[in-house]
Amino acid sequence: MTWSISSCFITLVVLFLWRIEDVAEACRCAPVHLQQAFCSADVVIRAKVVGVKAVSGNTNYYVQQIKMFKGPDRVIHTIFSSSSSASCGVTLELTKEYLFTGRLNTDGKMLIGMCDFIQYWEDLNGTQRKSLTQRYQSGCDCTIIRCSSLPCPVSAPDECLWTDWLLADGQSGPQAKYSACLKRSDGSCAWYRGMAPSKK
Structure with a gap:
């Protein structure tokens, strides 16, 4: 009888911990630029x-x-x-x-x-603060693809690969902190660190 009660208690504890873990993992978010x-x-x-x-x-x-x-x-x-x-x-x-x-x-x-x-x-650094007023809005037609492991193919010309994650820099990397994905005159998108997209 003692063994049965102990087993029941252990089962309840395992189920409780599983439920706690399930709740804790209920909110999962992918990192975003x-x-x-x-x-x-x-x-x-x-x-x-x-x-x-x-x-x-x-x-x-x-x-x-x-x-x-x-x-x-x-x-x-x-x-x-x-x-x-x-x-x-x-x-x-x-x-x-x-x-x-x-x-x-x-x-x-x-x-x-x-x-x-x-x-x-x-x-936030100065580049990020300035980009909030104009640059990010002008790049909303582009798509940023997070690249955390190779290979990371680009499937469309309007995509920019966010490669900070390859070096584990993530949201502290140079693309996250100093770059914006902007559309060029030919309709393609590319990372740019200035105030206008590259013409190359």
Whole structure:
């Protein structure tokens, strides 16, 4: 009888741990280049977190919008996120300035999650900050393909291979921090570190 109870207890523990692991893995996000995040987002803003309130499974972050790079013709005062990390909820720091990319729901509320690009404003370099005002938008017709292992073939002329991942640099690599994938005059796309696409 003792053996049976022990076995039952062990089984329950294993099932519980499996369930915890399953929940923890419920939110998985593929890394994205800031340009990709900009192009796919409904809203891109620089804002400072000035307050927070938990409301029925969600977290409302009250923000002071500093600049809108993309979005509706109004000021964003509140950003909404799930309170659960398993549902891709995010935790933000009060008084910190962030770059937020997010979505608008049918009510016009700005929603954010772990799969959105959210970064301290101070951690963005000058090239990234300037690219938010024009360069990324002009490259939204291009497609960035993350390359983490060779071979990484380009299947269309409007694609740029994001190869920072081959050297494990990822989002700290030169393409992520200093380059944008832009369309050239012939319709193809290429990485460029200046303010206009290469003519070559």
